[in-house]
């Protein structure tokens with residue numbers, strides 16, 4: 001018996017990187033045995049920001065499906081779905097938008113951040129509605145649990161408020177989903193800044209060993225360690241943060257001491273890190289090769305995922321329409 005239903009989503013704005021893997025995907029993989037898991041490739045959410053050039057969107061969605069499966073999401077066990085394939089996401093978004101005060105949305109911190117990122121360009125109506133779409137994702141599958149990072153908590157709170165308001169207005173249809181905050185060390189970008197595609201400071205999970213080595217070689221380190229003989233400060237070095245995730249604990253501790261004592265140089269330390277990351281990604285790389293050797297497999301999985309998702313989505317929408325007393329379409333009006 002499963003403990004509950006989980007929906008979680010990722011925006012297909014680019015290939016899955018180590019931040020996505022440690023911050024989300026790994027926890028989904030662990031949760032899929034205990035929970036009924038819906039993994040959304042949320043392409044409509046990607047359009048809230050990346051809508052001017054959509055030429056890459058379909059390829060990115062497909063790539064994300066391959067990334068999910070190679071990272072260990074088991075399509076037999078879990079449902080992988082493309083958000084835009086299941087039209088009910090859009091329908092529920094529209095209906096929930098009617099009962100969501102604009103003020104609630106304007107107060108969401110991520111909205112303000114995203115507007116700042118636009119550098120003066122006018123934010124779209126869809127961007128303001130981002131959390132309503134996210135609430136629709138979650139409520140459509142009547143999820144009770146949502147694994148999210150800290151940054152998504154305001155969105156989840158809003159989902160709960162929208163569910164409460166719906167139930168108050170139209171009767172109990174939704175339960176209020178609980179956040180399951182994923183505990184993980186937050187990985188910095190390779191340059192020590194925040195991970196971002198636009199800073200080009202990411203390692204992708206599909207990256208080949210050669211390019212991982214090159215990227216790790218170029219990583220920023222403790223700036224006060226100018227010479228090999230200077231003692232280092234692992235606590236402020238991004239290379240060390242990565243070691244603490246990808247290298248065995250005893251080795252990490254050794255590296256820490258050797259860095260502080262100037263017994264290991266950054267070049268050697270980075271070589272070790274590259275090896276650890278390459279080893280950690282090896283099973284993912286193997287699974288990717290298996291998937292890519294089977295043409296048609298990914299499309300099949302996405303088709304089946306959409307069918308499975310639609311069955312649940314339709315039954316929720318029937319309850320929503322009934323609760324809201326939307327007019328039923330009569331099919332037997334004329335003989």
Ligand code: TRP
Pocket residue numbers: 007008009010011040042045133134137138146147148152155
């Ligand atoms: N907003 C989430 C993010 O940026 C992605 C997302 C969309 C999501 N719909 C969701 C996450 C539903 C959890 C549940 O990471």
